[in-house]
Structure formats: structure tokens, C-alpha cells
Amino acid sequence: MLDTLASWVIDRRRVVIGLWIVVAAVALIAATQVGSVLRAGGFSAPGLEAELALERLSNDLDDPGTPIEILFRSDELDATDPRFIAAAAAALEPLAALPEVVAVVPHWQNFTQIAPSGRAGYATVFISLDIEEAHHLVPTIRELVATPELETHVAGSAVFYSDIQTLSEGDLRRAELIGGPFALVVLILVFGSIVAAAIPLVAGGATVVLGLAAVWVVGQVTDFSVFALNVVTLVGLGLGADYSLFLVSRFREELRRGREVKEAVKVTMRTAGRAVVYSGLAVLVGLASLSVFEFMMLRSIGIGGAIAVFIAVAAALTLVPAILAELGPNVNRWAVPSPRLRVRDGWTRLAHAVMRRPLPVFLAVSALLILLGVPFLHVRIRGADASVLGSNSPARAAYDAMSEEFGHGQPAPLAIVTRLNAPALAPESIARMHALGQSLLADPRVARVYSHVTIDPRITLEQYQLLYRDPTAIPDAFGAATVEGLTNDRTVLMVVEPRASATSDEARELVHAIRGYRDANRLDALVGGGAASLGDFVDRLYGDFPRAVGLILLVTYVALVAQFRSVVLPLKAVVMNVLSLLASFGALVLVFQDGWLENVLRFEPLGFIESTAPIILFAVLFGLSMDYEVFLLSRIKEGRDAGLSNADSVAQGLARSGRVITNAALVVIVVSLAFTSADVVLVKAIGLGAAVAVFVDATIVRSLLVPSTMRLLGRWNWWAPPWLFEPPRLFPR
Numbered sequence: 136m137l138d139t140l141a142s143w144v145i146d147r148r149r150v151v152i153g154l155w156i157v158v159a160a161v162a163l164i165a166a167t168q169v170g171s172v173l174r175a176g177g178f179s180a181p182g183l184e185a186e187l188a189l190e191r192l193s194n195d196l197d198d199p200g201t202p203i204e205i206l207f208r209s210d211e212l213d214a215t216d217p218r219f220i221a222a223a224a225a226a227l228e229p230l231a232a233l234p235e236v237v238a239v240v241p242h243w244q245n246f247t248q249i250a251p252s253g254r255a256g257y258a259t260v261f262i263s264l265d266i267e268e269a270h271h272l273v274p275t276i277r278e279l280v281a282t283p284e285l286e287t288h289v290a291g292s293a294v295f296y297s298d299i300q301t302l303s304e305g306d307l308r309r310a311e312l313i314g315g316p317f318a319l320v321v322l323i324l325v326f327g328s329i330v331a332a333a334i335p336l337v338a339g340g341a342t343v344v345l346g347l348a349a350v351w352v353v354g355q356v357t358d359f360s361v362f363a364l365n366v367v368t369l370v371g372l373g374l375g376a377d378y379s380l381f382l383v384s385r386f387r388e389e390l391r392r393g394r395e396v397k398e399a400v401k402v403t404m405r406t407a408g409r410a411v412v413y414s415g416l417a418v419l420v421g422l423a424s425l426s427v428f429e430f431m432m433l434r435s436i437g438i439g440g441a442i443a444v445f446i447a448v449a450a451a452l453t454l455v456p457a458i459l460a461e462l463g464p465n466v467n468r469w470a471v472p473s474p475r476l477r478v479r480d481g482w483t484r485l486a487h488a489v490m491r492r493p494l495p496v497f498l499a500v501s502a503l504l505i506l507l508g509v510p511f512l513h514v515r516i517r518g519a520d521a522s523v524l525g526s527n528s529p530a531r532a533a534y535d536a537m538s539e540e541f542g543h544g545q546p547a548p549l550a551i552v553t554r555l556n557a558p559a560l561a562p563e564s565i566a567r568m569h570a571l572g573q574s575l576l577a578d579p580r581v582a583r584v585y586s587h588v589t590i591d592p593r594i595t596l597e598q599y600q601l602l603y604r605d606p607t608a609i610p611d612a613f614g615a616a617t618v619e620g621l622t623n624d625r626t627v628l629m630v631v632e633p634r635a636s637a638t639s640d641e642a643r644e645l646v647h648a649i650r651g652y653r654d655a656n657r658l659d660a661l662v663g664g665g666a667a668s669l670g671d672f673v674d675r676l677y678g679d680f681p682r683a684v685g686l687i688l689l690v691t692y693v694a695l696v697a698q699f700r701s702v703v704l705p706l707k708a709v710v711m712n713v714l715s716l717l718a719s720f721g722a723l724v725l726v727f728q729d730g731w732l733e734n735v736l737r738f739e740p741l742g743f744i745e746s747t748a749p750i751i752l753f754a755v756l757f758g759l760s761m762d763y764e765v766f767l768l769s770r771i772k773e774g775r776d777a778g779l780s781n782a783d784s785v786a787q788g789l790a791r792s793g794r795v796i797t798n799a800a801l802v803v804i805v806v807s808l809a810f811t812s813a814d815v816v817l818v819k820a821i822g823l824g825a826a827v828a829v830f831v832d833a834t835i836v837r838s839l840l841v842p843s844t845m846r847l848l849g850r851w852n853w854w855a856p857p858w859l860f861e862p863p864r865l866f867p868r
Contacts, residue, residue, distance in 0.1 A: 137412075137452075141404040144456045145397050151457040155450075159341050162348035169347045170304060172354025173361040175296035176267035177432030178518070183671040184650075188663025191552045195626035200237045200261035201269040203276060203293055206536055207242075207256055208286040214242055214249045214256035222284040227258055229279040235272055237261040246613070247585060250540035257290075257537070266292045273297035277529065288533035290546060295521050298530035299815065303361045306813035307368055310822070314809030315340075318376060318802050325798040326383070329469035334383050334458055335802070338450045339375030346371045346443040353438065360432040362751075363439035365818050366422075369810060369825065370755065371443035373803040374418065374762075378451035380802060381407045381766060384795045386459045387466060396463040400456050408452055410769040413698040415448035417765065418758025420690040424683040425754050429675065436751060444758075482793035486786040486842045493846035500839045501714065504831070508717030510724040516677070517638040517743040518669030520547060525814035526739060542582045544633035544642065547665035551629040551649065554659040559587075559622040560603040567658065568627055569596045574652060575631055580645045585630040587618045633666065638743060642666035673746045680750055687757055698765070699772060701853045707844055708764045715760050715836050719828035720749060727820050736811055738819060745817050752824040759803065759825060760832040763796045767837055771845070781852065785845050789838070800833030 144151055179186050192198065205227065212219040220243050230236050242248035242256030249256045260276070262269045270293045277289050315336070322332035346367045350359055385407040389399035422444060425437025459466060489496050521534035537546045551571070555564040565588060572589040575581050588599050590613070602609060609615040621628045631649070635641040646667045653660045688709055695705030723744060725731045730740030771788030779787060807829065810822025845852055 137404045137408050138401060140452060141401045141408070141456060144453055145400055145460045148457040148460045151453055152461065155341060155454045155457075159344050162345045164348075165351045166344050166347035169351045169354070169364065170300075172351055172359055173300065173364060174267050174358050174431070175270055175300040175303075175361050177358065177360045177430055177435065178668075178672055179431075180429035180672075180675055183668075183675060184661055185663035185668040185671045188550055188552045188661035188667070191554070191626070191661055192550060192628060192663070195552070195554070196621075196623045196628060200263045201266050201291075201293055203260045203262060203269070203273070203289060203291040204533075204537065205258045205260060205276075205280050206288040206290060206533065206540070207258075207282075208250075208288075208536065208540065209254055209284075210286075212285075213253045215253070219256075219285065222282055223256070223258065226280045226282040226285070226287065227260075230260060230276065233272070233275070233279075235262050235264055235269075237263045245616075247583075252540060255536075255540040262293070267296060269293035270295075270297035270300065286536075288536045289529070290533035290537050292547075294530045294533060295524070298521075298524055298528045300361045302524065302528060302814045303364060303818065306810070306815055306818050307364050309812050310365070310806075310809040311368065311372075313812060314372065314806040317805045317809065318372070321798070321801050321805055322376070322380070323471050325380070325801070326387075327470055327472075328467050329471060330462065331383055331387065331466050334455060334466075335376040335379035337458075338379040338447075338455055339372040341454065342371040342375030342443060342447045342450050343368050345446045346439070349442045349446070350439050353442070357435070357438075358431050359435040359439065362432060362817065363435045365810065365813075365821070366436050366751070366755065367439045367443045369806065369821070370418070370422070370440050370759075371447060373759070373806045373825075374415070374444060374447040375450055376802050376806070377762060377799045378411045378415070378447055379455045380799045381411065381795060382451055382455045383459065383466065384798075388791075390464060390466075396460060400460050403459070404452070404456055406769065406773065407766075408456075409698075410766050411448060411451045413694055414758075414762045414765040415444055415451075416694045417691045417761040418755075419444040419448075420694070421687050421754045421756075421758035424686045425750070427683050427686065428679050428750075430672075433676075433747060433750065437754065440755065482789040482838075483786045485838060486789040487782070489839055489842040490782050490785065490846040493843040496839055496843040497847060500835060500843070504714040504718050504835070504840075507831070508714075508721040510721040510729070511717065514720075514724050514749075515640075515728060515743040516673055516746050516749070517741075518672050519745045519747075519817070520637055520669070522636070522638065522739075522741060523745055523816040525737075525816075528814065538636070542632060542634060543636040543639075544582050544665070547637035549631040549633065549646065549649070549662060549667055550664040551631065552661050552663065553627045553629070555625045555627065557625065559625055559627050560606055560618070562600045564625070564627070565600050565603060566596060567656075568629065569599060570656075571652065571658070571660075572629065575629075575649070578645065578648065580633055580635070580641050580648075581631060582634045583632040585617075585621070585632075586627070587614070587621050589629075590614055590617060630664075637665040637669055638741075639666070643670050646670055676746055676750065683750070684753065687754065691757070691761065695765070696855070696859075699768060699853075700855055702855045702859070703848060704768065704852050707848070707852075708761065708768065711764060711836050711840055711844075712757055712760050712832070714840075715828055715832040716753060716756055718831045719752065719756060719824045722827045723748065723752070723820055723824050726823060727816060736819060736823070738816060741816065745820065748817055748820045748824070751817075751821060752828075755821070756825055756828040760828050760836075763800060763829075763833045763837055764841070766796055766799075767792050767841060775853065781845065781849055785842050789842065793838070796833055796837060800829050803829045 207223045238261045241258040326332045385403045422437050422440035425433045524531040557564045569588040575584045633642040770792040774784030774787040804826045807822045807825035813819045
């Protein structure tokens with residue numbers, strides 16, 4: 136099939152190149168609009184208790200809308216000072232003109248919104264949009280409420296989503312500006328020719344442009360996470376350049392052997408092109424496995440990444456051979472002086488040296504990779520909050536200011552939504568909720584409880600029951616407003632502020648304690664918000680993760696069995712890949728949880744790993760790391776098919792692919808490291824994880840582990856049941 140495709144492309148090479156130019160030009164227009172279909176959320180799924188709590192809250196109580204907090208702070212004035220209130224009121228006044236604003240509750244109407252320091256207070260602005268839509272309004276609100284008289288911050292989940300989208304798009308532009316030129320420099324040094332170096336960059340650029348355009352098209356009918364933008368670019372640029380580099384290198388090799396241009400293209404497609412197909416399949420399967428998750432964020436990353444892989448393979452099998460056929464020997468023009476080391480003999484000697492002592496090498500390298508992965512044993516997986524943003528983010532500054540003034544639990548409180556068997560203000564209902572409230576207030580993990588039965592610690596249960604006997608006659612205005620806002624018919628809302636942040640173990644334990652109390656006392660209560668939402672998200676995420684891993688391993692194994700016609704070699708390749716990923720995950724923990732390189736990478740260590748990072752990395756890196764294994768084993772198989780011994784075929788494969796694989800890995804590492812300049816920690820982690828995994832796989836695994844294991848396995852490398860590849864017989868003999 137590849138021979139047929141090669142002949143077709145060669146005969147129509149100018150038409151193929153022209154079509155790619157036209158399609159890329161049209162796609163460029165769509166790619167510039169991709170931001171319009173991206174969403175910053177995607178962390179919810181049906182059936183989670185935290186989601187059910189929000190649904191109950193919306194259905195049973197008068198849902199005022201999505202809250203956004205406007206924090207005002209002063210070093211000189213108290214929040215109750217008339218001058219402070221006048222300045223805050225003037226800043227809030229323009230919000231009334233926004234049609235999306237449902238209500239504004241300033242701190243002078245609710246004393247609980249005044250900080251313990253007395254120098255800060257916040258207004259709650261309710262928006263008639265859900266969180267994932269309200270974030271578009273955040274820049275406007277920031278502009279309207281800015282006042283020179285008070286320090287002002289805009290906080291809330293919608294603000295977090297707004298900054299995630301803005302920073303992610305900025306991270307992408309920065310990574311492109313850094314990664315593109317550095318990749319070009321590496322390619323020029325690799326090929327020693329500007330023309331040859333330009334081909335992988337053209338293919339990678341075309342892949343990114345078409346990939347982003349495809350996301351815009353698909354985004355018209357389904358939601359896409361803003362993080363899909365970075366994955367599409369990383370995968371598209373990395374693989375587009377990588378695959379092209381393998382093809383260009385093989386084509387130049389065939390030209391040096393004296394082949395005619397057309398024959399050189401056909402041989403290139405038959406060998407490197409075949410490896411591209413199977414390698415692309417491995418990467419595509421890894422990314423497509425993200426579709427098993429219920430969360431839009433991961434699902435859209437999988438779809439976008441798979442699209443990018445498909446386009447990268449299509450460019451490698453059509454655009455690149457067409458360019459090579461058109462250029463012929465001119466592929467080596469515009470030579471640039473560069474260090475050209477003779478390393479083939481070095482790879483050969485290394486392979487033979489390793490195979491003379493295969494067991495010690497295998498044990499030592501395996502132990503090293505496992506050791507590199509050991510830090511992952513103390514990983515702390517947590518959901519994301521504003522702490523994953525850089526310190527220069529306005530949302531992060533607002534989060535820090537709210538935490539400083541009101542406590543770490545205030546930015547993300549818990550919401551307990553309870554349905555009672557009697558009216559909410561009936562004596563028996565008040566007794567049940569009062570008991571819950573007192574239990575929470577006695578818990579050292581709780582900072583504050585807001586409810587109609589915890590207004591004042593001096594009020595007893597009997598007094599609450601007496602107070603609410605006639606709701607229309609409640610003498611205290613704050614009490615009346617609390618009852619109106621937190622109760623309705625038989626449903627009651629209780630808001631709990633933990634002492635610790637939503638990502639902490641303490642807050643997570645508090646959620647379990649509340650749910651335990653609920654179960655023990657047979658309350659029809661749902662716990663949502665804050666740590667409950669993050670915990671439910673992580674639990675569901677890692678409940679689905681084993682299915683995704685199983686799918687990746689199974690389909691990759693089957694594809695490699697078809698490629699190498701062996702059942703042992705693909706199993707070895709899969710195990711090697713897992714070992715290299717262990718090293719990457721270990722680095723992830725050391726850097727982003729424990730704080731190594733925090734000054735170099737310019738970030739504040741989280742003390743945990745954001746929950747989606749290991750899953751995205753596994754899906755992306757399993758395929759990327761498999762690239763080099765596939766290309767190396769393909770060259771080894773060529774030697775075996777030519778009649779060489781096991782040792783000689785390994786040595787020849789390393790010699791012929793060593794430099795090319797190293798160069799290809801260097802391109803991907805450079806592109807990946809460009810993403811470590813990101814302000815969003817998740818993007819930074821994906822970039823660093825990809826760079827580490829590719830480096831480990833293309834050096835330690837390929838040069839030491841592969842030859843040692845192939846020597847130990849010997850003829851078993853190529854074993855398969857005799858019946859596996861026999862064509863089926865329709866009629867018995």
C-alpha cells in the first residue's frame with residue numbers, strides 16, 4: 136500500500152504540494168478563530184455527589200446565579216468607615232448596567248463579608264450565567280470596579296477559569312516563539328543543510344495549523360478545553376517534525392547509496408514510512424484513550440491530540456515525500472557548517488559491549504529507571520484551584536488576598552444541601568440542623584459555619600425554634616435575610632468554611648467526616664463545593680484511569696505485533712515504555728510537588744500534583760516514547776530479515792538509527808521544554824514530563840536496555856505462534 140501511495144505522490148508531487156499550500160492557507164484563517172470554541176472548565180461529570188448537590192441547590196432554592204467576589208482592602212481605612220463604603224459603592228455602581236448581573240450584596244449589608252482584620256470587605260456579585268460562561272464577563276468586571284482609592288481584587292471560580300484561558304493562550308504563543316526557532320537551529324545542526332532542515336519545520340507547522348483549524352471545526356458541535364490548544368501544538372509540532380526528520384534522513388541515506396530519486400522515495404516510504412504509520416497509531420491510541428473519561432477537559436484533549444497525530448502522519452506520507460521527490464539531490468543545498476560526528480561505529484561498539492554483559496546492564500539500567508520513579512510513591516494527587524496559576528495572575532492574587540483576609544477555606548467553602556421530612560423551620564427540622572451545625576462548630580477543621588441555626592453562638596436551640604415560629608415576624612434583619620437565602624420549603628443550605636484550603640488533606644478529611652455524619656444520622660444531605668468537588672473529581676478520574684491504561688497497552692501491543700510479527704518483542708517494548716514513564720513521573724513529583732528547580736522554572740511548588748497531569752502525560756508520552764522504540768526495532772528487523780544474527784542485527788540497527796533517533800528526540804525535547812515557560816503549572820508539567828520521558832527513552836532505554844534485553848531473549852525476540860500470521864483457509868484440505 137505504501138509503495139502504491141509513494142508512486143501516486145511522486146507522479147503528482149506538485150499537485151500534492153499545491154493542495155497542502157491551499158488547505159494550510161484556508162486552515163490558517165480558521166486556526167486564528169480557535170479561541171472562540173475553547174472553554175476553561177470541563178471538570179464536571181454527571182453523578183458526582185458534588186454535582187448533585189449543586190443541582191439540588193439550583194432546583195430547590197432560589198438560585199441567585201454564579202457568584203463573583205469583589206474584595207476591597209485598605210491599609211488606612213476600616214471597612215465600616217464611611218469613606219471606605221463610599222469608595223466601594225462607587226466602584227460597584229457601574230455593575231448595575233450589566234444585563235448579566237442579577238444582584239450585588241456588599242459587605243455593609245452582610246457583616247460576615249467583613250474580614251477579621253476590619254480593613255477589608257467583599258461584595259458578592261451574582262451573574263445569570265453558569266461558571267464556564269461567566270468567565271467571559273470577568274475582564275469587563277475588573278475594568279468597571281477598579282478604583283484608585285482601594286486595593287481591589289476580583290475572585291471566584293469564574294475568575295479562575297478566565298485567567299486559565301487567558302494564560303493558556305499566552306503560554307501557547309510563548310512556546311511557539313521559543314520552540315520554533317530553537318527547533319530550526321537544532322534541525323540545521325542535524326542536517327547541515329537549510330533546505331533539509333526546513334522540511335520537518337514546514338511539516339510540523341502545517342500539522343499545527345491544520346490541527347487548530349480542525350479543533351475549530353469540531354468545536355462547532357462539541358465543547359473543547361482550552362488545554363487542548365497546548366496539546367495539539369505540542370503533539371503537532373513535535374510529531375510533525377519528528378516523522379519528517381526520519382523520512383528526510385532515510386531519503387538522504389538512500390541517495391548516498393546511489394539510488395535514483397524515485398526509488399529513494401519509495402524505499403523511504405517502505406521503511407521509515409511504515410514505521411511512521413505504526414508509531415502514529417501508537418500515539419493516536421494513547422490520546423484517543425482519553426475519550427473514556429467523562430470529563431470534557433480530558434475528552435477534548437484526547438480528540439484534539441488524535442486529530443494532530445492523524446494530520447502529522449498524513450503530512451509525513453504525502454507532503455514530505457512530494458517535497459523530497461521534487462527536490463531530489465537539492466535537499467542537501469544551502470549547506471551550513473555544523474559539527475558532523477562519526478558516531479555509527481560508536482553505536483556499533485556500544486551495542487556489542489552491552490550484549491557481552493547483558494544481564495548486569497539490564498539489571499543496572501532497570502534499577503536506575505525504577506529508582507528515578509521512586510519519588511512517585513509519595514505523590515499527592517489533588518484537583519486544581521487558583522494555586523496552579525502563576526503568582527503574576529490576577530486570579531491568583533485575588534485568591535491569596537481572600538485567603539489572607541478570611542482564611543484558606545473561604546475561597547472554596549463546602550455547601551451542605553439537606554432535604555428534610557418536615558418544613559425547614561419546623562421545630563424538628565431546626566433541631567436536626569442545629570445538631571449538625573453544633574457538630575461542625577466543634578470540629579477543629581472548621582473555621583466558620585453559615586446557616587439559619589448558627590447565626591449567633593449565644594442563641595440556644597429552643598430560642599431558634601421560638602425565633603422561627605413565625606418567619607414573617609423575625610425581628611432581626613440579618614436573621615430574616617439568612618432564612619430567606621438559605622432555606623426554602625423543606626430544603627436547607629449550610630455553608631462551611633474549612634480552616635485549610637480545598638486542596639489539603641485536612642479539608643478532604645472534613646468532607647468524609649460530614650458525609651459520615653450524614654450517613655450515621657440518616658440525613659438526606661448532599662455535600663458539594665470546595666474540597667468535595669475536587670475530591671469527587673479525582674476519585675472518578677482515577678476510577679476510570681485503569682480502563683484507559685488497559686486500552687492503551689492492549690491496542691499498542693496488537694499494533695506492534697502486526698508490525699514486527701512477534702508476540703515477545705512488542706511486550707518488551709511496552710514494558711520498556713512503562714519504565715521510561717516511571718522516570719518522568721518521578722521527575723514530576725520532585726519538581727512540582729517537592730519544589731526542585733522552582734527558581735529555574737519560575738513557579739511556586741504546589742505540594743501536590745494536579746490530578747489530570749499524570750493521566751495526560753501517560754496518554755501523550757506512551758505514544759511519544761514508543762516512537763523511538765518502533766524506529767529502532769524497525770531498523771533491527773531490517774537486519775534480521777536480511778539474514779544477520781541477533782547480535783549483528785541489533786548492532787546494525789543501532790548504528791543506522793542511533794544518530795537519527797537522537798536528533799529526532801532532541802527536536803521533541805526542545806519543543807517540549809519551550810512549554811516549561813508557561814504560567815499555568817499543568818502546561819509546564821506536561822512540557823517537562825515530555826522532555827524527561829523522551830530523553831530517558833531515546834538515551835538510556837534505547838542505547839542500553841534495548842540491546843541488553845534483545846541479547847537475553849535471543850531468538851525468542853521474534854517468536855510468534857505459527858498460526859498467528861497464517862492466512863485463514865476458507866476450505867479444508
